[in-house]
Amino acid sequence: MPTLLVTGAAGIVGTALRPFLRQRYTLRLLDRKPVEGLVSGESALVGDLTDPAFVQQAVEGVDGIVHLACAHGTDIAFQSTVEPNYHATLYLLEAAQRFGVKRFVFASSHHVLGQYRSDQAEYFDDMPVAPDSYYALSKVFGEATCTTFSLRSDLATFIVRIGNADAKVSDARRLRMWTSARDLAQLLLIGLEHPAVRNEIVYGVSESPNPLFHNRRARELGYAPQDNAGEHLADNFLPYEAMAPVGSGRDHVGGAYAGVPLASVLERV
Numbered sequence: 629m630p631t632l633l634v635t636g637a638a639g640i641v642g643t644a645l646r647p648f649l650r651q652r653y654t655l656r657l658l659d660r661k662p663v664e665g666l667v668s669g670e671s672a673l674v675g676d677l678t679d680p681a682f683v684q685q686a687v688e689g690v691d692g693i694v695h696l697a698c699a700h701g702t703d704i705a706f707q708s709t710v711e712p713n714y715h716a717t718l719y720l721l722e723a724a725q726r727f728g729v730k731r732f733v734f735a736s737s738h739h740v741l742g743q744y745r746s747d748q749a750e751y752f753d754d755m756p757v758a759p760d761s762y763y764a765l766s767k768v769f770g771e772a773t774c775t776t777f778s779l780r781s782d783l784a785t786f787i788v789r790i791g792n793a794d795a796k797v798s799d800a801r802r803l804r805m806w807t808s809a810r811d812l813a814q815l816l817l818i819g820l821e822h823p824a825v826r827n828e829i830v831y832g833v834s835e836s837p838n839p840l841f842h843n844r845r846a847r848e849l850g851y852a853p854q855d856n857a858g859e860h861l862a863d864n865f866l867p868y869e870a871m872a873p874v875g876s877g878r879d880h881v882g883g884a885y886a887g888v889p890l891a892s893v894l895e896r897v
């Protein structure tokens with residue numbers, strides 16, 4: 629079996645994806661936290677992606693990379709994103725190029741479009757980016773860097789703007805962009821294996837009664853979601869009318885992120 633490096637493997641998304649990915653790959657599971665519950669075909673690598681020597685050791689010998697690790701938060705300061713999101717992504721891409729890795733899947737986010745009001749377009753897929761936070765801005769950097777590396781080398785890159793990957797759908801905003809783990813895994817496998825992939829941007833979303841993203845490119849590549857967000861509502865699901873008009877972010881693609889002031893870079897010292 630080919631070997632796949634999964635960064636941020638101890639997190640919510642990595643943990644949910646493992647059972648699907650290990651059916652096709654030997655998994656090298658990287659995180660700075662211990663990765664629990666290893667089974668046959670999985671190994672763990674504990675360390676920090678901000679260490680370039682560690683990144684090279686992690687990347688050597690793998691066939692593909694799924695890059696999930698990142699620092700995030702509604703009010704994260706710009707400087708807190710620089711090492712884990714900018715430098716670490718560059719280290720990984722450069723190492724991937726150096727060691728002849730074939731595929732690089734980058735976990736981006738719907739937050740790269742998060743500053744839009746949800747009534748500004750019918751579908752947001754092709755809108756210019758409008759990041760809603762320094763977290764989202766770092767995803768824009770990651771996407772752009774994937775494109776540059778894919779055009780300068782044989783590395784094929786696949787950017788997945790994930791909607792919401794919680795186990796259940798918690799409110800009306802997330803209903804429009806939720807993904808099940810099995811649908812996200814199906815999409816990632818397209819990114820890792822479809823021969824037409826060179827550099828793509830797709831949306832990590834299941835079916836929805838009222839989608840924000842059309843996801844045309846993913847469907848062209850054969851993505852056929854098995855789940856519908858409308859059938860996975862949490863017990864305490866909040867319909868639109870029950871969400872606060874201010875603070876809940878119900879009217880923005882990025883939700884509450886879009887209303888939180890950006891931490892000052894002028895006053896950081």
Ligand SMILES: NC(=O)c1ccc[n+]([C@@H]2O[C@H](COP(=O)([O-])OP(=O)(O)OC[C@H]3O[C@@H](n4cnc5c(N)ncnc54)[C@H](O)[C@@H]3O)[C@@H](O)[C@H]2O)c1
Pocket residue numbers: 635636637638639640641642658659660661675676677678695696697698699700712716735736737738789790791792793794
């Ligand atoms: N969960 C969602 O709904 C959602 C939505 C949109 C996008 N995403 C994206 O998917 C990815 C995974 O999200 P998640 O919800 O699993 O996040 P998470 O916070 O649960 O997991 C991230 C993991 O990355 C690890 N990590 C962070 N920085 C690291 C570093 N420098 N070196 C090594 N490990 C490091 C953390 O220890 C953590 O285990 C992220 O890139 C996130 O932006 C997630």
